[in-house]
Amino acid sequence: MSAAPLIVGGGMAGAALALLLRHHGAGEVVLVESHALAAGEAPDTPSFDARSTALSAGSLAILEQLGLQNAVLENAAGIDTVHVSRRGRLGLARLTAAEQNLPRLGAVVENRWFGHVLLRAVEADPAITLRAPASLTGIRRATDGYEATLDDGEELHTPLLIAADGARSRTRDWLGISARHRDIGHDALIANVGLAEPHRGQAFERFLDEGPLALLPLPGERMALVWTGPRDDVDRWMDLDDNAFLAALRERLGRGMPRLTRVGERARYPLVLSEACAQAVPFAAVVGNAAHTLHPVAGQGFNLTLRDLELLARRVGGDAQPGRLALLEQWAADRRADQSQIGHASRWLPELFRVRQPLFAHSRQLGLLSLDLLPAARKGFGRRAMGL
């Protein structure tokens, strides 16, 4: 009978949690992932795909605890400045690492490299059992935990079951936890773009009429584009040939923005925001996209998750009864304020910048201007955004 926490989903959240639990004293951990993961190779799964992730300074500090910061940074680009702007308006805010007294505001890593680093660390730890490809086919409540059945018929006993299997989590459903899903009718188009000159560690967040667009630095003279908008617009952007696509993009970027020379393969992601109605029940917890899926506007989804995971691992990692409801409920309660602030901001920002009434236009312009003019406000905003 195993006493190991069992994590369902070996994406960013599940893999990071397995490592954090071990770091904080868990003797053994079982990680179940439905996609095949070839040892030593960069993964290709729904989590570790063609996207890139902006990791905040706070996330890098958590990865440093695991001894993984250097490996991540080996193939990442540091963010030294973030420029926030609105098309057709004056207001422009600028956050800098120097102002925050940080070596960098964060770093951008391609998901496949990030997955490679996390999964290599998972594979190197003999106390983490990685089952992939494998899926759960059901769970049954026991007096002291859960019995989980794998698709090969094997039954695993666990004192703590963790649902990290994404926004449409079946594990969460089996636990009887419902979730609210809000389809905002927008998609995110992602692609890597080539530059005419180095990006010098600059990231750009630009609010357009259709929705926000982000350009994030990548190693070399490349940036990761995340362009969000209504599905019909995204259909059109996907259908454009490369030259027409770059022209449409340049037209929206305006002066002072990087000069783009080429675009790589484009992919799209439907933006369905979701939230689990509970994250802690007896002998089980819900984390990552299964707990909350945010608008990618400020690149906060995984950064928020990593803070959830670090606290969870710290609370339950070394505990002989990690599934105790009091322990899990206290963890969920202690994470509520951060989750609710970041959740509100990522819902509110794209809405605010979509409203076209002059009063709103004026106040948001003032907001951006004051952010640029008032170092204290900027510092406070920057520290929250960096997860500090």
Ligand SMILES: Cc1cc2nc3c(=O)[nH]c(=O)nc-3n(C[C@H](O)[C@H](O)[C@H](O)COP(=O)(O)OP(=O)(O)OC[C@H]3O[C@@H](n4cnc5c(N)ncnc54)[C@H](O)[C@@H]3O)c2cc1C
């Ligand atoms: C366009 C875009 C850009 C983003 N950019 C950023 C950013 O810059 N910064 C940031 O912090 N966040 C960003 N995010 C958010 C980030 O991608 C998510 O926070 C992250 O993917 C959550 O990881 P996860 O492991 O919870 O879920 P997922 O990535 O959905 O992974 C779930 C995993 O579970 C596995 N799985 C599913 N079902 C089962 C099953 N039954 N059994 C076993 N395994 C199963 C899947 O194969 C997958 O590996 C972005 C999101 C989008 C859409």
